[in-house]
Amino acid sequence: MLTIIWAGGQPGKISALRRMTQEEWDLLRRDLPTNVKTYIDCDEDTILIFHPNFSEKELMEIENFDDLKFSDGLIPVITKDEKGLVLMQAFSTLESLELSQKESMGIYFSRSRNRLWRKGDTSGHIQKLRRILAPKDGSFVVYEVKQEGAACHEGYYSCFFREQDRSGNKNLAPEIPFLGK
Template identity: 40%
Template sequence: MTDASTAERELGTTFMPRFDAQGLLIAIAVDSVTKDILMVAFMDAEALQKTRETGLAHFHSRSRGKLWLKGETSGHFLRVEQILVDCDQDALQLMVRPEGPACHTGARSCFYRSLDGDSLVKIAP
């Protein structure tokens, strides 16, 4: 990348998402009210486009190798209110309104355990 494109990506106003070698970037879903991190997933260009078009969080399922609308089977959609872009445009923070638990386990957030030594301890909701 040239210095000019690096400067534009890091300091400019043009959205230039930087996907990794697999065509993915990190997307962190954050509750817009509580500011709790709900989940971390990956987006490809299609997921990013669908999210922007619909206002519903779409991701790329690495295990299934396809587009995934969060809530398509559970009904627990993530309504995107704002997309924040990190400095080098390889990660997004999705400010969302969750419609139910964000985690596939039924937990409000995927971050429902803390590390205590070598053990995981469930934390209060």
């Protein structure tokens, strides 16, 4: 499954988040306007689509997690920095959300390791949590963080450091700095 994030541009004017199969994405991407910018994350399982006509979804700061929609115990999390730049997408459980809120840190649930994951535990590139936001429908969460170092395990400030053209070629996005691992 892919996660598709629709945004009205950078800084992160989030419009929507959808999960879909590769086949669904392949069909959908043919119908995208020609002037969209498409970025793919380091794991190639999240796609960030920018278009100036995408409207910004209203996000509200949340204190509790009662109205969130978890699927199999998980909810997608979009992480953006204080300026609004989309840094990454991951998943959280109720436990990781509560710990993030309590510790004011970016804490997620690693599906591959099947355990909690504190951003920066091994790299030292931490995320100091400023706010937790969600749309009214509770379909995803946004962490607004102060990023210290690289958000991406490959050493880039954002996991969305490659732009993908219409033919599928991926090129480094010069606006995303490499900070080292």
